[in-house]
Amino acid sequence: MARLIDTQSLPELPSQITLSPGDVLVLQASGGYVQTGDDVLEMLGAYQPGLLQAAGTVLSPMGAPGTVLLRALQPGQATVNVVMGDPWFSPETHTLGVIVEV
């Protein structure tokens, strides 16, 4: 069964992460891109916060994205660059190794 994986509890991301196909990794980041293994790991996108209203509309602030979603596609290895911190002021890029296995 696929999992939605929260990373907020960690002060720092580990250098390598093991996922199963279908898993979605939620990162607190302003951006990111798959460097190698784009058939193994898919960057779903960088997202701004949004808040669902009772009326069915979504409240979304202007500003930099704060969340990046990655989805594991199939067994294999990938590397992804995750951009964290203030995107306008000394953003930090972390390279993450991802192993996807059944």
Added chain:
Amino acid sequence: MKEKNDHERQLREALLKIEGVLSCITGKEGPLAASPKEEPSADEGLPPEQLGCSIKSVPPRLAKLAAETARRVNPVNGPVLGRLAELKAPTDFHPQFLTIVVSKYWGPSPRRLTVSFMEATPADLRARIVSHMNAWAKTTCISFVETTGVGTVRIARGAGGYWSYLGTDITLIPKNRPTMNLQGFTMNTPESEFRRVVRHETGHTLGFPHEHMRKELVSRIDPQKAYLYFLKTQGWDKATVDAQVLTPLNDQSIMGTPADQTSIMCYQLPGSITKDGKPITGGVDINTTDYAFAGKIYPKPLLGLTPEPALADHLELAVDTTDWDEAEDVPDAERDATIEATLLPSHGPTDRYPELAGTALANHA
């Protein structure tokens, strides 16, 4: 005779302030302005640093109410709202435009906004944050003071970056939700970051938009270079780059000074994405122009003193934030009470200048 001269001088000063406020809206200088404009400090050689944050906007269903609230707090907001009618088509109502057009200024009366913290926050950190917020009080009539209760300004330090709701919009936010986010700020955060980030976010709380979205600055950016740059450095798609750096504010912004790339409200953008190869330097602290403009919009009392903010006893708050449901909307009476409570007992200009009754300054809340 001296008394009469003093009175005339004071009256002239009051009129200058009114004119200054109006010129901020119309972009035209009035006949009373005798001194040259403060020059933007774009070439003062400040280091090229800036921050990224997001201004939170109220939900669309509250936009009209927000505008009415802003206008009630300060009639200065009225003409700006009125110019909504000049927009050509519904497609012009981009959230960023709307945030600017329906400006959220607090009005010229002295106010003290209470501040509380969503998470357990050490007393020294709370005091440090509030002291940087009060940097704006150097030239303005608005100050910030920590409260042991639930503040008008509510600061969180969790994930999500740096952001603040804009001006009087903060009174529309449910009280169990923050109005400002300062991700990861601790006492170990460098002082320069307190200046750069806390003062910037507080600028949003005062109602100031992002300066880098001024069309004069946006027009310096080469779109193709920007798309490539942000794809490479952030992985952002075209739509994200459009929203972040290529969509200019319109001229109805109340930020009436010339576009100022060293404003505390301006991001840093690299020379590699500009047409002329020169960076948009961005600001790292409230600059001279920021102080002057803020002082015009929020004039210090002409007579008497705005009381210095005093720190209240500290109470550590741990508030669980849940999704904002419509049922959580702040009731009218509560919102009015919140706004009223920010007013200082000190009186507005027209209390001292009855001659101004009926003018813009006389109509403040």
